[in-house]
Amino acid sequence: MEKTNNNIPSAEELAIYIKEATVSVNTKYEQSPVVLMVDDSIIGTLGNFSASIGKAKSKKTFNVSAIAASALANSTVLHYRSSFPENKRTILYIDTEQGEPHCQKVLQRILCLAGLPKNADSDNLIMLGLRKYSPEMRLAIVEQALAQFRIWDWSL
Secondary structure, three states: OOOOOOOOOOHHHHHHHHHHHOOOOOOOOOOOOEEEEEOOEEEEEOOOOOOOOOOOOOOHHHHHHHHHHHHHHOOEEOOEEEOOOHHHOOEEEEEOOOOHHHHHHHHHHHHHHOOOOOOOOOOOEEEEEOOOOOHHHHHHHHHHHHHHOOOOOOOO
């Protein structure tokens, strides 16, 4: 993943990007492998990058915890079913709203739902609590974490 920068491409460069990004009904595209489902509905394919947004107190954190636990266990957790390749099983969980004590509770919940001991860190789950940082610093930390933990990899 390239680092975010404030250099705006020229009109010619943007035209090339637009041409590359144009989707056609007449082109056959390769489907990414399905790695996450709810019952029989596909909700994630390999290479997706997801965020959860919604109203306050709408159980976003619990929902994401169940998804993360399913991915961590590479099995079914609360109707979420995961099947990730062995070399694509690192989870980077980023929370920008909650403090460290709450993030720790979420981390323990994920481990418990995944059937793992909640008093031992998992090598396949990295949780970052970024509440205390400015938005600019959060972005820089996220970009570095994606590179450092090799989360973002265009070679599926």
